[in-house]
Each structure stands twice: as structure tokens, then as C-alpha cells.
Amino acid sequence: MTEAQTALLASPARLVKTVLPSALEVLEAVAVQNGVCVRPVPLKRIDLATGKAEIIDVPCGATLESKCPSCAKRNRQLRMAQCREGWHLDHEPVVVKGDPDEEQRRLVEQRADLQAAHDRVEKAGDSTAEIDAVIADLDAQIRAAGVRGDVLPDDRPKRTRSTRRRQDAPDLPKRPHEARTVGQTYTAPDGTTYRPSLFVTLTLPSYGRVRKDGTPVDPSTYDYVRAARDALHFSKLLDRFVQNLRRVAGYDVQYFSSVEPQRRLAPHLHMAVRGTLPRKEVKAIAAATYHQVWWPSVETVVFEGDHLPVWTDRPERAEPYPDRQAGDYLDPVTGELLPTWEQALDRLDQDDEAVPFHVLRFGVQVDVQGVLAGTPDADQCIRYLGKYLTKSVGDCHAPETEAQRRHVQRLADVLRYEPCSPTCPNWLRYGVQPKNAKAGMRPGGCRSKAHKPEHLGYAGRRVLVSRKWSGKTLREHKQDRRAWVMEALGLTDEQPADQYAWRPVQAGDPDLLPRARRLLNQIAERQRWRMAMQQAEARATGQPTLSATPLAA
Numbered sequence: 001m002t003e004a005q006t007a008l009l010a011s012p013a014r015l016v017k018t019v020l021p022s023a024l025e026v027l028e029a030v031a032v033q034n035g036v037c038v039r040p041v042p043l044k045r046i047d048l049a050t051g052k053a054e055i056i057d058v059p060c061g062a063t064l065e066s067k068c069p070s071c072a073k074r075n076r077q078l079r080m081a082q083c084r085e086g087w088h089l090d091h092e093p094v095v096v097k098g099d100p101d102e103e104q105r106r107l108v109e110q111r112a113d114l115q116a117a118h119d120r121v122e123k124a125g126d127s128t129a130e131i132d133a134v135i136a137d138l139d140a141q142i143r144a145a146g147v148r149g150d151v152l153p154d155d156r157p158k159r160t161r162s163t164r165r166r167q168d169a170p171d172l173p174k175r176p177h178e179a180r181t182v183g184q185t186y187t188a189p190d191g192t193t194y195r196p197s198l199f200v201t202l203t204l205p206s207y208g209r210v211r212k213d214g215t216p217v218d219p220s221t222y223d224y225v226r227a228a229r230d231a232l233h234f235s236k237l238l239d240r241f242v243q244n245l246r247r248v249a250g251y252d253v254q255y256f257s258s259v260e261p262q263r264r265l266a267p268h269l270h271m272a273v274r275g276t277l278p279r280k281e282v283k284a285i286a287a288a289t290y291h292q293v294w295w296p297s298v299e300t301v302v303f304e305g306d307h308l309p310v311w312t313d314r315p316e317r318a319e320p321y322p323d324r325q326a327g328d329y330l331d332p333v334t335g336e337l338l339p340t341w342e343q344a345l346d347r348l349d350q351d352d353e354a355v356p357f358h359v360l361r362f363g364v365q366v367d368v369q370g371v372l373a374g375t376p377d378a379d380q381c382i383r384y385l386g387k388y389l390t391k392s393v394g395d396c397h398a399p400e401t402e403a404q405r406r407h408v409q410r411l412a413d414v415l416r417y418e419p420c421s422p423t424c425p426n427w428l429r430y431g432v433q434p435k436n437a438k439a440g441m442r443p444g445g446c447r448s449k450a451h452k453p454e455h456l457g458y459a460g461r462r463v464l465v466s467r468k469w470s471g472k473t474l475r476e477h478k479q480d481r482r483a484w485v486m487e488a489l490g491l492t493d494e495q496p497a498d499q500y501a502w503r504p505v506q507a508g509d510p511d512l513l514p515r516a517r518r519l520l521n522q523i524a525e526r527q528r529w530r531m532a533m534q535q536a537e538a539r540a541t542g543q544p545t546l547s548a549t550p551l552a553a
Contacts, residue, residue: 042512046502084470170288172291199270202271260388267393292359
């Protein structure tokens with residue numbers, strides 16, 4: 001023991017608690033070092049053949065390092081493997097749709113019974129509010145079971161607007177469509193063949209001059225409103241870019257992309273694109289891409305402070321809008337009902353001089369690089385795509401100075417009252433009832449993650465992958481990695497997966513060990529697996545087998 005440690009142990013107990021790490025912190029650090037989940041979820045596994053039950057720790061599956069570093073790192077590596085496998089495919093991926101399983105069939109049968117009950121109640125002229133709530137919950141269960149779309153789609157006519165391009169947007173060429181997803185192959189004079197792909201970086205426009213640390217030179221002229229709206233609707237602009245890219249390319253372009261913030265806090269996109277197009281053409285596509293948001297105006301604040309709309313349980317709805325909520329919001333002074341979301345959109349449609357709520361465009365900074373498979377450039381781009389996947393949007397560039405903290409706060413203040421979706425409670429501030437309004441809504445109290453400071457207005461997915469990227473789901477990529485490890489260790493799954501039933505562990509279960517003990521067991525098991533892998537690699541390469549240790553036994 002060093003003199004410093006001896007002196008520290010002789011110091012007051014409060015100082016020792018402040019400086020020395022706790023045993024649990026050391027245990028979690030060792031768990032992370034060995035790739036063990038620090039927040040394991042205990043599940044009871046029941047063998048349907050023998051009836052034997054045992055508790056198995058399942059990794060939490062967190063994607064953020066702040067929640068579980070081990071699971072976040074594992075997810076990042078899995079995403080990078082997914083990107084690498086699909087980027088330079090030389091054959092068309094085969095996508096096989098799965099057949100409906102028993103659970104999906106059972107849920108749809110329940111949905112049929114509820115729909116029949118709903119129709120009977122509606123025919124009798126009674127309220128269907130309670131059964132509608134049950135149906136909505138069941139529809140959510142059906143989607144969670146792996147069913148795409150809704151069993152009974154909304155039959156209301158979809159709002160359409162003119163598809164005529166804006167006069168300030170350049171036209172784009174359109175090539176005949178080919179039924180392929182892989183890029184073209186090029187042959188060099190020496191006979192070498194190449195199948196290049198693209199790495200594209202897209203940014204949003206400037207909102208004002210910024211310094212190297214991302215803070216505005218003049219905060220009073222920095223356009224925080226536009227920055228907030230661009231972040232809120234950024235995912236829609238990306239969809240438009242992909243649509244335009246496929247029209248111009250003439251084939252079903254596949255992509256793997258990740259969204260992260262710049263130092264100025266504006267989101268931007270890194271995209272691996274299978275196949276290639278001329279750089280000039282890709283930049284022209286970005287310049288011609290835009291998205292218009294047709295929402296009611298928020299230029300005038302109608303309700304704020306203590307003067308807020310009041311909820312009423314009286315369903316006084318005007319035709320032809322069906323009564324799909326239990327009440328309405330009204331003006332606390334005049335008692336007048338606020339227009340519903342559908343009514344507000346109808347007024348917007350009838351106004352010939354109406355302008356879009358917001359128009360999104362990309363900035364002038366568009367970077368396009370050609371990348372070949374198996375090169376250091378390809379590996380570097382893949383690492384770049386996964387660089388910030390273990391961090392939340394706000395943690396990618398954590399504020400270090402007071403100017404940066406004020407910059408984040410000013411953006412958060414604007415986002416607080418900016419509507420993020422048709423269902424956002426902030427619409428009450430501007431005299432419009434949100435879509436599917438309900439009691440308890442309050443401007444500035446939206447629970448969407450878009451309003452949370454750590455998301456900086458971007459509420460979409462961090463990783464965007466096209467459906468035919470690799471022909472596999474993320475779960476199938478995970479199974480491939482597991483199968484590789486099992487094969488390297490000479491192990492096989494002896495029992496089929498349907499032999500087990502899984503149940504959540506109830507609080508206070510006497511068979512549930514303390515978390516610290518479970519972590520110790522997981523660390524020991526991971527060390528045994530690592531030693532077995534090292535021995536398998538030594539045998540495969542003809543090296544001397546490592547000496548056995550108690551951990552490897």
C-alpha cells in the first residue's frame with residue numbers, strides 16, 4: 001500500500017467516501033471491461049418438457065452509453081457489421097417475408113371480435129369510446145408482434161395538395177426505372193473490376209455566423225426558430241432526398257445512414273449509398289430537394305400564462321367530423337370552442353393565399369465521396385457512421401463553456417413552445433385543438449422527446465436503413481454473429497427455442513440473486529468464454545494451446 005493510500009485511509013470517513021470508489025462502482029467498471037450488461041433483466045425460463053424453471057439474465061439492450069456501456073458498444077458493433085455487409089453487395093439481396101405466426105393470428109382474431117362488438121354498439125346508437133380504447137390498445141399489440149400496417153386502415157380521405165414543384169426549386173432529370181438495387185460494375189483496362197459506392201454528407205443551411213465552438217457570433221440575429229423547425233422536420237427532408245435520389249438514379253437505391261448534430265447543434269446526415277452517381281448530380285439533387293409543412297400558422301399567440309383553454313366533457317363537435325374524443329377545449333372567457341385540428345386544416349385548404357408553415361432545404365455544404373469495397377477509406381467511413389451511436393444527440397457535443405450552455409438553452413427555450421406534431425399540446429397556445437385532444441394538455445408540457453434538451457429537436461431514429469440493404473433484419477445479423485461464436489467454440493444449440501416459455505420475474509422472488517452477485521457470475525462466465533475463444537483461435541492458427549486456468553475450467 002502506498003503512503004498516499006495509507007494517509008487517505010487514516011483520514012476522516014467523509015473524505016474516504018468522497019475520494020475512494022465504492023465496491024459497486026468497481027464491480028460495474030469490471031463488468032463493462034468484460035462486456036457484461038450492467039443492467040441485466042432477469043427472466044424466468046421454463047422448460048416445457050421437464051417443467052424445470054431457472055432465472056436467466058438477459059442484456060438490457062440499451063443503445064446509449066449513459067445507460068449501459070456494454071450493450072451500447074455491442075449495438076454499435078452490430079450496426080457497423082450491418083453497414084459493412086450491405087454496402088458493396090454484388091448480388092441482389094433476397095428478402096423473404098415471414099408467414100403469420102400463432103401469436104399474430106390470435107391477436108387478429110381478438111381484433112375481429114372487438115370490431116364486431118364495436119359495430120353492434122355503434123348500430124344501437126350508444127357511445128363506443130370504451131371499446132375504441134380497447135381496440136387502440138390491441139392494435140398497438142398487433143404492431144408490436146411484428147405486423148406492418150393497421151388491420152383496419154383509416155377510411156377518411158387523405159388530404160392532398162398540388163404536387164407542382166416550387167418555382168424556386170430546380171427541376172430534376174428522371175431516368176427509366178430498373179428493377180435492381182446493386183450498383184454498376186466498371187472494368188479497368190487491365191481487366192480489374194470495380195463496384196464503387198458513395199459516402200454522402202448532407203447539412204442544413206446557415207442560421208447565422210458561428211464561431212469555431214458552434215456558438216453564434218450574434219445571438220440576437222441567429223435564427224433559432226428556423227433552426228428548431230428544421231430539426232423537428234429533418235427526417236421528412238431526408239425522405240424527400242431519398243425519393244429524388246431514386247428517381248434520378250433510375251434504380252432502387254439502398255442506403256445506410258446515421259444522424260448526428262454538428263457543433264452548432266443542427267442535425268446532419270452521413271449516408272452510405274450502394275452504387276454511384278456523378279458528384280455533380282448528387283449535389284444537384286440535394287439543392288433541388290425541399291419539404292413543405294402545411295400546418296396552421298403560429299404567428300399569433302392566443303393563450304399563455306394563466307389564460308389557457310379549458311377542457312369540457314361535452315362532445316359538441318361539428319359535422320362532418322366524427323366524435324372521436326370525449327370532449328373539447330374552449331376559450332375560458334367567451335366559452336367558444338376552439339377549432340379542431342381537422343377544422344384548422346380545412347380553413348387552410350380553403351385559403352387560396354395560404355403559405356406553408358415551414359419549408360425545409362439542405363445547405364450548400366454537400367460532400368460526396370467515392371468508396372471502394374475493402375479499402376481503408378471504406379473502413380474509416382463505417383467507423384464514422386458509428387462514431388456517435390452510443391451517445392444521445394445532445395451528448396455528442398456536450399457544452400463545455402458558458403457560451404455553449406447558453407446556446408443550448410436558447411434553442412431549448414424556442415423548442416418548448418414549438419409544435420412538434422399534430423398531436424402536440426402546444427397547438428393550444430395558438431388557438432387550435434391538437435389532433436386527438438384529451439384532458440390535461442398544456443402548452444409547454446409536450447412529452448415528446450423532441451422537446452427534451454438532450455435531443456435538440458430531432459425526434460427521429462438515429463440510424464436509417466433501407467429495407468433491401470442487406471436482405472436481413474437487425475435480429476438476423478445478431479443471430480449470425482452468435483452462430484459464428486458458437487461455431488468457433490464448437491458448440492451447438494441442443495434444444496429448440498420453442499421448448500422454453502419465458503416469464504417476467506416478480507419482485508421479491510426468493511430465487512432472484514442480488515444484482516451484484518449476478519454481475520459477478522456474468523463476469524466469471526464471460527472470462528471463461530474469452531479463454532475458450534483464445535484457445536480455439538490458437539488451435540485454428542497452429543499456435544501452442546494456452547495453459548488452462550481455473551477461469552477456463
